Amino acid sequence: MFENRNCKHLQCRRHVVHGSEFCVRHLPDSASHLGILSTMLSDSRVFESLSLNRVPFAGQNWSGKSFDGCSFMGSELSDMNLDGASFRHCFFDFSRWSNVSAKGVTLLFCSFSGAQLKKVDWTGSDLLHVNFNSLEASDCLFSESDLYFSRFVGAQLKVVQFVDCNLKKTQFTGSRLEQVDFRYSNDDEAEFDEETRTP
């Protein structure tokens, strides 16, 4: 699992970022270290136990790459290509995503608690046992995906498509749904509150 040592900066309780003794905010040479991380992510294909909390990522291509036991909590992903990538036991809690193509992705036992997603396309993905609780998502596509046993408890979903999805045991209790499209999906096998569903 990723490193969870605390940053060496006085009284800082954030976790260190991969390859440093400091958190992202207290990196002595931030630009250089973030550049090293960016090169590492573009040059290799398989990653394990990386601690990348609060790291900003923009314009990177992670398509087909594989991540296991990595932490991206509070990170920012913008204008990214993640098509065909796979993430197992990864943490994206409170991360912010915008303009991300994530088609044909595998997410297994990952957590997006409190994350914000804008214009993220998950079409054709396997998103299994994923914690999307308290997620805020707008203009997102989950269509043609398998969301078996994933949870959107307390989530706010606005203009989101779940067309032709497997929603067996997917939970939407306590969530707020606005212009959410469940056509051709087995939403009768998902869990909703009585008042959650909108036409």
Ligand SMILES: [Zn+2]
């Ligand atoms: Zn720190």
